[in-house]
Amino acid sequence: MTKMKKNINLEKKIRLRFPPSPTGPLHIGNARTILFNYLFAKQHNGETVLRIEDTDKERSKIEWVQDIIDQLHWLGIDWNEGPDIGGPHSPYKQSQRTDIYQTYLEKLLAEKKAYFCICSSEELEGKRQDQQSRGLAPKYDGTCRNKNHQHGVIRFIVENKKVTFIDLIRKEVEFDMGLSGDIVIAKNLQTPLYHFTVVVDDFLMQISHVIRGEDHLSNTPKQILLQEALGFYQPIYAHLPLMLNSDKSKMSKRAGDVAVSDYHQNGYLPEALINFMVLLGWNPGTEKDIFSLPELIKEFSLENVQKSGAVFNLQKLDYLNGYYIREKSTSALVKLCLPYLPETAKDMPFKQLEKIIEAYQARLKKLSEITEFTDFFFSEKLSYDKKMLGWKEMGDREVKESLEHSAKILSDAKKFDKKSLEELLVKEATAFAEASASQGKNPDKGKLLWPLRVALSGKEASASPFEIAEILGKEKTLTRIKQGIDKLS
């Protein structure tokens, strides 16, 4: 199909992993990485594994595991194996795999490929600062390497050699590991650390491709050395460009909305978020820019992934969200908007709610905006300044006449649906403008329609008076016009 396919080892099953760390709610950058993994796996008929990387006991919390699962489901992303559904490589939480890691840790120790180190944090920190101040790369000096200690943290002996690997996005990358000291792979036999658990699990879970953020690029050679020491195969790597703040710094360091749940709660649609995230670093090579998840599975390609970081641009997300909101059926949108509507909305007939939502569908960028847009449908008394009732240069007297005229024609109206009301009011508005215009050539329909609309909505901007009047019904419409008139006298 694509050139990409030829690079893939077809003898091995395509298996990708989603490895979030439950130290907080699912991060948008992580979600994007998972999305790319998901698309790649699906496209190649591969399998996906959700693996919870919770080796840091202090920072990991079960509630975040649930958030990760919930938000991924909300986005429409699923997996073949995971802590929630089990699978042949259970368990899928690293905190439950301590025995497995211990076996491999002992193997490394026995083969003298790792050793115990008793250097204190303070000592290490002092040496690090000293090295930095002398312009050297901070690296462990190997004090404990041949001391044969029987306790302490476990360090892996990093060979002094060059490690080269192929990255699917960046081609060949080379690191001189002589620049790196021996790395700590476990605090003790029961407490393994990231580099070690990743390598062991990727092997045991038979992961074929590791697609992750560029921040892991310089971690890769360490993990490759670990794979070699353990006799594991090497997965195929692809490092994605990072998601950036507007100041171009790494997005994970930003304060503000970085959790998928934030976007979820603020009324963004999963379709919009998916479409937005994939466009941050990937392009289809065509001018198409609207993609559903199934389309992405077909068209995604690692070859079209950008090499440099991408700034997170909220305006584009808003645009996409507005687009997908407009694409929704009205009834579907009502259900989505319900959480943002007052309690009383639940007592309202569904048909009525549909009319309200329909009137605002094109104006919505986020579901949450529906609250403010439509609050006047759910309150009895409107509070607005009487000055707002006047259109352009109209004085109080003129506004009052206008509203009284509207009240009269509306109370006489036989039909109260928006189409009939529009016909009736546009005709009347034209006549009203012509009658009151002393010298104006173009009848300004605003003279009748603006005061009416403001009296009904209490807002500078709203849906048309025809739509609002239909939804309000005759009685309420006339009451509001009366309330408007009362403000003027």
Add this chain to the structure above:
RNA sequence: GACCCUAUCGUCUAGUCUGGUCCAGGACACAAGAUUUUCACUCUUGUAACCCGGGUUCAAAUCCCGGUGGGGUCGCCA
């Protein structure tokens, strides 16, 4: 600081491999106009970029060299 990655409109990007069709295309944002009682939608138009300096070539956004900028990593976090 060392190492690694990277560099096209304000932002996301196409084009770079295989130099000419690119006085650089699309999208968001912005501006103007049309429609319109308002806002929004929709439509039309516009502003706006090849990091810098050399070189190769008839010709460079595209190839080469050298700078510079940005990012990441250097943890008993992941």
